[in-house]
Amino acid sequence: MAGEESILRAEKIYKNFPVKTNRHLTVRAVSDVSLTIRVGEIYGLVGESGCGKSTLGRVISYLIPPTSGKVWLNDTDLSALPKKELRRQRQNIQMVFQDCLASMDPQQRVGDALTEVLRVHSIGDPAQRMSAVIDIIQQVGLRPEHLFRYPHEFSGGQRQRIGLARALLLHPALMVCDEPVSALDVSIQAQILNLLLDLQQQNHHSYLFIAHDISVVKHISDRIGVMYLGHLVEEAETEELFAHTAHPYTKALLSAVPDISKRHEEERIVLKGDLPSPIHAPSGCVFRTRCPYATAACAEAAPELREIAPGHKAACHLCK
Amino acid sequence: MTSTSEKDLYLLQKQMLQEQRRIKLRRLGRNRVAVIGTLIVLVMAVIAIAAPLIATHDPYAFAVADRLQPPSAQHLFGTDSMGQDVFSRVIYGTRTSMIVGLCVSVSAGVIGTLLGLYASTSKVLDHVLMRLCDGLKAIPSILFAICLMTMLGPDIKNVILSLAITSIPNMARIARSEALVVREQTYVEALRSTGATETRILWLHIAPNIISSIIVQMTFVFASSIIQEAALSFLGAGLPAGAPSWGNILSDGKNFIYKAWWLIVYPGIFTMLSVLGFNLFGDGLRDFFDPTKV
Amino acid sequence: MEEQVILDVKNLSTTFHTERGDYQAVSGVSFQVHRGEILGVVGESGCGKSVTSQSILRLYDERREACYSGEVLLEGRDLLSIPIKEMQRLRGSEISMIFQDALSTLNPVLTIGYQLREPMRIHEKLSRKEADLNAVELLRLVGIPEPEQRMHQYPHELSGGMRQRVMIAIALACRPKLLIADEPTTALDVTIQAQIMALLLSLNRQLHMGVILITHDLAVVAETCSRAVVMYLGQVVEEAPVEELFRHPLHPYTQGLIASVPHLDDPGKEQLHVIPGTVPFLEDIPTGCRFAPRCPYATDQCRREMPQLQEAGSQRVRCWHIRSEGGV
Numbered sequence: 001m002a003g004e005e006s007i008l009r010a011e012k013i014y015k016n017f018p019v020k021t022n023r024h025l026t027v028r029a030v031s032d033v034s035l036t037i038r039v040g041e042i043y044g045l046v047g048e049s050g051c052g053k054s055t056l057g058r059v060i061s062y063l064i065p066p067t068s069g070k071v072w073l074n075d076t077d078l079s080a081l082p083k084k085e086l087r088r089q090r091q092n093i094q095m096v097f098q099d100c101l102a103s104m105d106p107q108q109r110v111g112d113a114l115t116e117v118l119r120v121h122s123i124g125d126p127a128q129r130m131s132a133v134i135d136i137i138q139q140v141g142l143r144p145e146h147l148f149r150y151p152h153e154f155s156g157g158q159r160q161r162i163g164l165a166r167a168l169l170l171h172p173a174l175m176v177c178d179e180p181v182s183a184l185d186v187s188i189q190a191q192i193l194n195l196l197l198d199l200q201q202q203n204h205h206s207y208l209f210i211a212h213d214i215s216v217v218k219h220i221s222d223r224i225g226v227m228y229l230g231h232l233v234e235e236a237e238t239e240e241l242f243a244h245t246a247h248p249y250t251k252a253l254l255s256a257v258p259d260i261s262k263r264h265e266e267e268r269i270v271l272k273g274d275l276p277s278p279i280h281a282p283s284g285c286v287f288r289t290r291c292p293y294a295t296a297a298c299a300e301a302a303p304e305l306r307e308i309a310p311g312h313k314a315a316c317h318l319c320k
Numbered sequence: 321m322t323s324t325s326e327k328d329l330y331l332l333q334k335q336m337l338q339e340q341r342r343i344k345l346r347r348l349g350r351n352r353v354a355v356i357g358t359l360i361v362l363v364m365a366v367i368a369i370a371a372p373l374i375a376t377h378d379p380y381a382f383a384v385a386d387r388l389q390p391p392s393a394q395h396l397f398g399t400d401s402m403g404q405d406v407f408s409r410v411i412y413g414t415r416t417s418m419i420v421g422l423c424v425s426v427s428a429g430v431i432g433t434l435l436g437l438y439a440s441t442s443k444v445l446d447h448v449l450m451r452l453c454d455g456l457k458a459i460p461s462i463l464f465a466i467c468l469m470t471m472l473g474p475d476i477k478n479v480i481l482s483l484a485i486t487s488i489p490n491m492a493r494i495a496r497s498e499a500l501v502v503r504e505q506t507y508v509e510a511l512r513s514t515g516a517t518e519t520r521i522l523w524l525h526i527a528p529n530i531i532s533s534i535i536v537q538m539t540f541v542f543a544s545s546i547i548q549e550a551a552l553s554f555l556g557a558g559l560p561a562g563a564p565s566w567g568n569i570l571s572d573g574k575n576f577i578y579k580a581w582w583l584i585v586y587p588g589i590f591t592m593l594s595v596l597g598f599n600l601f602g603d604g605l606r607d608f609f610d611p612t613k614v
Numbered sequence: 615m616e617e618q619v620i621l622d623v624k625n626l627s628t629t630f631h632t633e634r635g636d637y638q639a640v641s642g643v644s645f646q647v648h649r650g651e652i653l654g655v656v657g658e659s660g661c662g663k664s665v666t667s668q669s670i671l672r673l674y675d676e677r678r679e680a681c682y683s684g685e686v687l688l689e690g691r692d693l694l695s696i697p698i699k700e701m702q703r704l705r706g707s708e709i710s711m712i713f714q715d716a717l718s719t720l721n722p723v724l725t726i727g728y729q730l731r732e733p734m735r736i737h738e739k740l741s742r743k744e745a746d747l748n749a750v751e752l753l754r755l756v757g758i759p760e761p762e763q764r765m766h767q768y769p770h771e772l773s774g775g776m777r778q779r780v781m782i783a784i785a786l787a788c789r790p791k792l793l794i795a796d797e798p799t800t801a802l803d804v805t806i807q808a809q810i811m812a813l814l815l816s817l818n819r820q821l822h823m824g825v826i827l828i829t830h831d832l833a834v835v836a837e838t839c840s841r842a843v844v845m846y847l848g849q850v851v852e853e854a855p856v857e858e859l860f861r862h863p864l865h866p867y868t869q870g871l872i873a874s875v876p877h878l879d880d881p882g883k884e885q886l887h888v889i890p891g892t893v894p895f896l897e898d899i900p901t902g903c904r905f906a907p908r909c910p911y912a913t914d915q916c917r918r919e920m921p922q923l924q925e926a927g928s929q930r931v932r933c934w935h936i937r938s939e940g941g942v
Contacts, residue, residue, distance in 0.1 A: 275773070
């Protein structure tokens with residue numbers, strides 16, 4: 001299904017944010033992340049809050065420029081493009097946000113918001129735009145009369161459908177979905193996940209699917225990257241990742257996920273302590289402060305993300 | 321989608337618009353305070369427009385023989401020290417106040433919004449514009465207005481100009497802070513991700529979202545410039561002496577306060593009512609504009 | 615395991631007064647909490663699970679906001695009929711509550727120590743010294759390292775997981791008989807959630823109190839609770855021991871809910887089960903069974919008449935089909 005051809009390549013992305021109260025400190029939100037998204041694939045990016053997955057999503061869609069590193073879309077280097085050209089390229093990467101209410105102009109009717117996307121890129125005349133919008137709104141399972149309502153009049157699930165419709169309008173090659181279902185109830189979440197899969201099968205876009213819920217990511221993704229404190233610590237095809245989990249953090253993450261068929265008494269790796277601050281990241285391996293297997297060597301050198309099996313990469317000294 | 325359903329769609333849209341408008345008006349109607357404010361504002365506006373029809377006398381006509389008459393059928397609000405009809409002068413004074421209020425609030429609103437919007441676009445511009453505003457705000461506004469008036473001379477245009485200058489900094493600050501809040505919203509980011517230009521975002525998405533607070537603020541500026549105009553005239557730094565204005569009538573009446581209460585009471589009541597009315601109206605507008613409140 | 619009943623909620627209803635008129639957010643909810651058990655209350659947003667918990671504590675203003683009916687018996691005493699002064703005394707001492715968002719529930723300008731001492735000084739009239747000693751002990755109990763230093767810190771200096779631990783410590787300050795935890799881990803990451811849930815379980819065992827765990831997450835219920843109540847649109851639709859609930863869910867809503875959660879051991883990329891439609895608004899509650907418009911098995915009877923909660927083995931279910939499918 002997913003070819004080897006890549007739609008997007010991110011190379012050695014770093015993103016630092018200055019700390020407002022102290023000029024000498026920086027928050028290292030993303031450090032040395034390289035990833036490739038193939039044509040027609042759903043790439044799941046999973047990690048806990050503060051691990052930099054949303055920042056990475058924004059850098060990849062070039063909403064914020066990386067501190068260093070390059071993003072290639074097809075074969076264009078986004079960092080080298082002039083502003084105008086970059087805006088044109090935006091057609092190819094669209095975003096779906098977690099809080100869809102906040103991502104819509106509250107003063108604008110849904111229909112206007114959707115046609116505006118086309119108007120921005122001067123696509124079609126008003127009648128064509130309208131019919132494109134009506135098409136898309138039905139594709140995501142809403143009715144044309146919904147176009148005349150304001151965003152706040154919709155339920156959470158409906159809003160997420162509108163967000164999807166807006167992203168789909170431009171037929172992007174890549175959709176970056178930032179936690180698209182985490183604000184929804186389970187029954188609605190299932191509806192949206194099914195819709196995402198349906199749309200992907202119809203239109204064959206690629207997705208970068210960012211979420212903190214690993215069961216959701218597993219359900220939808222072809223390939224998964226696990227992030228911890230700004231670093232990509234493991235990456236593999238979904239099956240492979242779950243069958244041969246390599247990195248201790250991924251193991252702990254999987255074990256912490258509550259499941260209907262499990263009881264709490266079962267053996268579980270409960271990580272001690274909290275996520276360290278990205279301002280003062282630990283030396284060496286970033287996970288060593290919470291890792292049950294950490295050795296002295298882990299404090300000295302940062303492990304590289306290297307291939308431990310075909311298509312399976314992990315950043316850990318202990319993974320052979 | 322076929323063309324027949326496009327017609328249905330159009331009808332549906334109309335229906336929905338009407339419904340939304342109905343809901344909004346009903347909401348406004350339920351807000352009793354806002355209704356009172358709106359009524360006062362409307363009455364004031366009618367008085368200002370129809371002043372020549374309502375006034376019983378020429379507001380400038382002297383009748384020294386009839387000076388300091390108490391209210392009677394002939395002179396509804398009595399007469400002043402020069403025998404001018406207070407009722408007619410108060411009515412014409414309403415016109416003055418409304419003109420001043422309208423011109424000041426509109427010009428301060430427009431200029432303030434422009435400054436605020438542009439200040440929100442870049443850090444450098446923000447610093448320059450906001451320090452200018454800080455400088456203006458450092459001087460108490462009424463003193464500043466008096467200074468300007470003494471330089472420019474008593475005239476309604478100059479009153480408007482000096483009051484507008486003193487109101488712009490506040491307006492610009494509010495527009496800027498609102499614009500900065502809106503700029504941080506996810507939907508601005510979402511628009512950027514669809515490829516919208518910064519100018520488009522500024523004018524089509526940020527401006528409409530701050531306009532409601534600006535309009536609300538404009539009603540408050542309206543109210544305060546009524547008071548300020550009265551104060552300037554009262555201090556002799558406003559309209560030329562003799563021109564019908566609430567401040568002038570009050571200023572004239574203060575010398576006869578024990579003999580002729582009507583000189584103080586009627587313009588006072590009008591000033592108070594109109595300020596109260598505009599403030600209530602502003603509060604009502606604020607609730608009305610919030611699209612998320614149902 | 616017939617343990618003593620601590621809380622007996624009988625036919626509790628809560629009606630809110632709003633501009634648009636009155637609506638009933640909770641209608642006729644009944645359940646019991648035994649000493650030493652964790653009862654899960656699950657449902658999607660808008661099902662009335664939080665309103666139920668806040669009604670038990672009578673947190674809504676009875677003069678303006680809401681009115682309650684039914685009975686809430688705490689060890690035989692009806693909380694809904696005692697004077698509000700008495701209720702205030704019980705809150706925090708006999709029943710306490712922890713909330714989802716620990717940062718906004720803790721006062722940002724007071725130290726952790728002050729906020730921990732406060733309930734003890736109010737309810738147990740302890741001196742500052744005694745309260746201090748107890749507070750440190752409590753922090754140790756909830757697994758906070760270096761408790762003496764934490765006493766002087768402010769809420770924003772702690773991480774999300776630590777704050778939630780502090781909240782739990784405050785709730786436990788007066789050794790309550792009943793602890794209500796309203797989505798205690800929703801705002802936390804899974805690895806932290808695992809820590810907090812383990813803590814709640816061990817505390818429940820040590821202190822032998824009743825716990826009501828309110829959550830939208832079925833998996834959390836499956837792992838920690840002994841019994842669970844499933845709510846839909848202000849009503850209890852199913853109540854069962856947890857093993858039974860997940861092995862044989864009887865109510866179509868429970869079945870749908872369980873099936874729509876993606877599992878780690880699923881093959882993946884398959885269509886998830888979907889409950890069609892959305893939860894209706896409280897203003898237009900369907901007549902008959904409230905789940906009927908979204909239920910795949912709905913019949914005319916379901917749309918016409920409201921089913922009652924019926925016993926079915928160890929479970930209680932609100933569904934007309936229980937007798938016909940009774941053999942489950």
